[in-house]
Amino acid sequence: MALFSGENILCFRGERTVFANLSFRIQSGEALILSGANGSGKSTLLRLMAGLLKPYKGAVKWDNENISDDPEGHNDRLNYVGHSDVIKPVLSVRENIAFWASLRPTSANIEVALEAFGIGYLTGVPGRFLSAGQKRRVNLARIIASPTKLWLLDEPTTALDIEAISNLEREIATHRASGGMVIASTHAEIGLNDANVLNLGDFQLTDATA
C-alpha cells in the first residue's frame, strides 16, 4: 500500500501566496479531485506534486520520503498531463505516443492505449491534422501506454466529448482497481466513485492574515 502525501505546504507565485498550510494524503486505489476557482492554485499544486515546483515550506512525500530526495524515482512512478498536449505536428500519432513510451523502462502497449480512447483509426495521421479533442485523446493515450502508479491530470476533460470522457472515467476506474492513484483538477463533472475532494479555496490566506 503506497501513500502519497503533502504536509503543510506553503506556495508562493511571484509575490502572492497561492495557498498555505495545505495537506493532502492519498493511498493506492484512491482518487483526489482538486477543486477551486480559477487561479486558486490547482495547476500549481499538481506541478508541486510532480516535482516541477518546490514548496516554499512543507513537503510532498511518497511513503513518507520527500520526493525531492529522489526526483528520478518519483518521475518513474508518475504520469503528468498538463495544459499542453505535447504533440509534435510532423510526427504521426503512433510516433508521438511511441516516443514518450520509449523513455520509460516498461514496455509499451500502444495498440491498447489507442483503442482505450477510440483513436485506433488515427495511428498514421500526423499531429498537425488533429483537432483539439483528438490531441487530448492522444495525450491521454500516452499515459495508458506507459503505466505508472500515480496519475496527475490537469483539467483532463478539456476539449473532450462525452464519449471520450466516459473512456477516461473507465480508464481511471481500471487504473484505481489495479492499485493506482489519480489526482485530477477539474471544473467539469467527471464521474469518479468515492473520490475525495480537496477545495483549494479553503487554504487561501485572506488579505488580513497575509
Place this chain on the structure above:
Amino acid sequence: MKTFTAIVKRDLQLAMRQGMDSIMIVAFFVLAVMLFPIGVGPEANILARIAAGVIWVAALLSSMLSLERLFQIDYEDGSLELLALQPTALEVTVMAKITAHWLTTGLPLLIATPLLAVFMNLPSEGFWALVLTLAIGTPTLSLIGAIGAALILGSRRGGVLLSLLVLPLYIPVLIFGVSAIDGAISGFPINAHLLIMSGIFLTALPLCLWAGTGAIRQAIET
C-alpha cells in the same frame, strides 16, 4: 542510454521532416563566406590571408542561427517539462538535444567547409587544420550555445539576447581554431592548438551540461 538515443532519434526525425533548417544553415554559411570575395575584392593573396578567419567566423555565426530553437519549441509545446519528468536525469536529455543539434548543424557545416576553402583560396597546407579544428570546435560551440539557448527560455526576442550571451564565450574557440590554421600554413606543428581545443571541449562538456540543465529547471519552475 535508451533515453539518449530515443531523443536524438526524435530530434533528427523532426529536423528531417520539418525541414529545411539544416539546408538553410549551410546555405547561410556558404553565402556569408562568398560575400567576402565580393566585398574585399578577388585578389587571391588577400583572400588566402583571411580565409581561415572568415570561414571560422561564418561557421560560428551559422551554428548560432539555429540555437534559439534548440529548446524553445519543446518548451512552448510542453515537451520540455514532460522530458524533465522522465525517470532519467535531465542532463541526459540535454546532452541528447545538444548532440542532435550538432548532427543537424555542425556536421553539415563541416561537410560544406572543403568547398569554401577552395573558394577562399586557402593554402592547401591549412586544409586539414581547418577541417580538424572545425571538427573539434563545432561540438564545443553547440555545448556553449546550449547554455544560452536554455537561459533565454520564456523571454521574448531571445535571439539577440542569445547572441550577446554566447558570442563572448565563443572567442577562445575561435582564437585557437584560427591560429591553428595559420600555424599549419606557416609550417608550424599544431598539436598544441588541437590539444587546447580538445581541452576546451572536455571542460565545456560537463560545465555546459550542468549550467544548461540548471537553466532549464529554472525555466520550467516559472
